Amino acid sequence: MTAPLPDVRGVDHIGFTVPDLDEAHEFLVGVLGCECLYTLGPMRDDGSWMSEHMGVDDRAVMRRMRFYRLGGQAIFEVFEYDDAPGQATVPPRNSDVGGHHVALYVEDLDAAIESLRAHGIETMGDPTVSRGASAGQRWVYFRSPWGMQFELVSYPDGKAYDKNPSAFA
DSSP states (O other): OOOOOTTOOOOOOEEEEOSOHHHHHIIIIIISOOEEEEEEOOBOOSSSHIIIIISSOTTOEEEEEEEEEETTTEEEEEEEEESOTTOOOSOOOTTSTTOOOEEEEOSOHHHHHHHHHHTTOOEEEEEEEOOGGGTTOEEEEEEOTTSOEEEEEEOTTOOHHHHOGGGGO
16 A cells, blocks of 8 residues: 655645636635735746646636635635636536535634625525534535635534544544
């Protein structure tokens, strides 16, 4: 058996692409409370750098990219592309291959939901109370203005797994 990746310390950043970086900025800063760190771009290349290093069409232009910090730790790297042949414009569903969501921990789930709603952001149903190893947790999904799924999760008193890991081994 091959050894796992050595010396991993944690998640450095999460990157995602948006249709409009200004709209995303308003959401990330004004709704989620991120801090904008810096902006880069545009980036284009006449060779094969874009496909080789980014996995996008070589004709794509990364118009702008911004880095954001949230809660003093999580960093979002947010891209906006122009002239990206073959670019999908509909976000994947959670069940699609490549589907994803970003989960944000909050202490007070109900207050966080009220804040989302005050900003005109709808939640996807009412909060769910987890069971089993995740008992003690409540969560709810919501969508960004461009349709990307996010989740609020809260377990201020811990999860059942944290209190008795051997019961769930």
